[in-house]
Amino acid sequence: MRIDLHTHSRASDGTDSPSELVRAAVDAGLDVLAITDHDTADGWDEAAQAASETGLTLVPGMEVSTRHRGRGVHLLAFLADPSHPELAAELARVRGGREARVPTIVGRLNDLGIAITEDDVRRASHGTAASGRPHVADALVTLGVVPDRTAAFDRYLGWGRPAHVDRYATPLEDMVRWVSEAGGASVVAHPWGRGGMGRPDEETLAHLQEIGLTGIEVDHQDHDQRARAELRAIARNLGLVTTGASDYHGDGKLDHDLGCNTTEPDELARLLEAADAAAAASGRVTPDVVNR
Ligand code: AMP
Ligand code: FE
Ligand code: FE
Ligand code: ZN
Numbered sequence: 107m108r109i110d111l112h113t114h115s116r117a118s119d120g121t122d123s124p125s126e127l128v129r130a131a132v133d134a135g136l137d138v139l140a141i142t143d144h145d146t147a148d149g150w151d152e153a154a155q156a157a158s159e160t161g162l163t164l165v166p167g168m169e170v171s172t173r174h175r176g177r178g179v180h181l182l183a184f185l186a187d188p189s190h191p192e193l194a195a196e197l198a199r200v201r202g203g204r205e206a207r208v209p210t211i212v213g214r215l216n217d218l219g220i221a222i223t224e225d226d227v228r229r230a231s232h233g234t235a236a237s238g239r240p241h242v243a244d245a246l247v248t249l250g251v252v253p254d255r256t257a258a259f260d261r262y263l264g265w266g267r268p269a270h271v272d273r274y275a276t277p278l279e280d281m282v283r284w285v286s287e288a289g290g291a292s293v294v295a296h297p298w299g300r301g302g303m304g305r306p307d308e309e310t311l312a313h314l315q316e317i318g319l320t321g322i323e324v325d326h327q328d329h330d331q332r333a334r335a336e337l338r339a340i341a342r343n344l345g346l347v348t349t350g351a352s353d354y355h356g357d358g359k360l361d362h363d364l365g366c367n368t369t370e371p372d373e374l375a376r377l378l379e380a381a382d383a384a385a386a387a388s389g390r391v392t393p394d395v396v397n398r
Contacts, residue, residue: 109138109369111165111377112182112295112323112351114358116232117141117149118169119240121356124149125156130356132160134364138374140165140184140351145200145236147188150393157396164396165378169295170285171200174278177304179294181281182323182349185381186290187390193284196276203274204237211242214269215262220251239263240358255358279317286318289385289392291377293321293349298337299328308340315344320380325350325367347376 114120115127122130124141127149131139139162141153150166157164167184188194208227215222222245230248231241243258252258262269285292294314298305306314311322324337325348341348350367353359369377378395385392 107138107371108134108136108365109371109374110134110136110351110354110365110367111138111140111167111184111293111349111369111374112142112169112326113139113354113364114143114169114356115141115149115153116234116356117146118143118234118236119238119355119358121358124153127354127356128153128156128160128162128164130354131364132162136162136365138163138165138369139364140167140182142167142169142182142184143236144169144238145171145197145204146234147393148235154394154396161397163398166393166395168197170197170281171273171275172278172281173275174306175304178275179278180296181278181285182293182295183281183285183288184291184293184377185385185392185395186285186288187388187392188288190284190288190388190390192280193288196281196284200274200276201235207271207273208237208242210271211239211263211269214271215242215246218262218268220246220249222246222249222251240355242269244358256360279314282314282318286384287388287390289381289388289390291320291381291384292318293323293347293377294319295323296326296328296353297322298333299326308343311340311346312344315346318384319346320377321347321349321373323351324348325369326353327362327366347373347380349373349377
């Protein structure tokens with residue numbers, strides 16, 4: 107069983123359409139795929155339709171932008187009902203912050219002498235509800251300003267670079283609670299990764315677990331072997347689920363091929379049990395796992 111629980115499509119900043127993502131997962135020999143676009147469930151229907159025409163098991167999820175102690179934290183939310191009122195309102199607020207940021211970033215780039223327009227960014231973002239810096243990066247590539255996304259982040263868009271602009275993100279603890287209330291299970295994405303939440307220690311993770319956190323993403327390209335071993339030990343102590351995933355973005359991120367990290371079947375079973383328990387407790391209608 108090959109299980110990849112963190113991937114992006116063009117519904118956010120990946121470069122494959124949701125159905126292309128599903129086909130790529132089948133081609134990569136995966137048995138289970140989670141689609142986890144940033145702050146939106148927009149890719150779910152197309153991905154579910156595509157998966158139902160194959161044997162691939164599809165887990166609908168999202169990667170939600172949150173904040174904890176002043177730092178950005180990505181929270182994977184699996185099988186939550188996206189129409190849960192607080193969750194829906196908060197996701198809309200996060201996406202609003204993404205939209206509002208685009209003109210500011212474009213203005214900063216213009217000040218640097220780069221002739222980029224908001225339309226250039228909209229063209230690069232394929233109508234996504236979750237426009238992000240990668241789309242600005244793609245527009246800069248199209249304009250010939252930089253060779254690739256990475257260069258755009260290194261020169262202009264990354265933290266501390268001249269066109270970096272902050273945006274709204276949900277307080278982490280609130281989002282952990284809302285995902286549970288919406289019948290889903292949450293997992294901190296790349297907790298010790300680049301540009302993540304620093305190094306949340308065992309005490310912090312234990313507190314998050316008390317309010318509903320199900321697991322942590324241990325096997326991720328941002329974690330070296332030592333970080334993985336330490337995170338796995340913390341998860342074992344606390345009884346948190348551990349996941350592994352590629353964080354695939356199509357052509358948008360190098361060295362993140364589908365299946366480059368995977369989740370153990372037992373851990374997936376525990377994750378799905380946690381989501382089932384949350385759904386039963388909340389009484390909400392949550393999305394189906396396709397080909398479960
Ligand atoms: P945003 O959500 O708009 O703040 O942009 C953050 C996203 O940009 C992350 O989720 C990554 O997918 C992507 N990203 C961050 N750093 C890089 C990089 N150096 N190269 C390519 N993509 C990146
Ligand atoms: Fe991304
Ligand atoms: Fe992330
Ligand atoms: Zn991601």
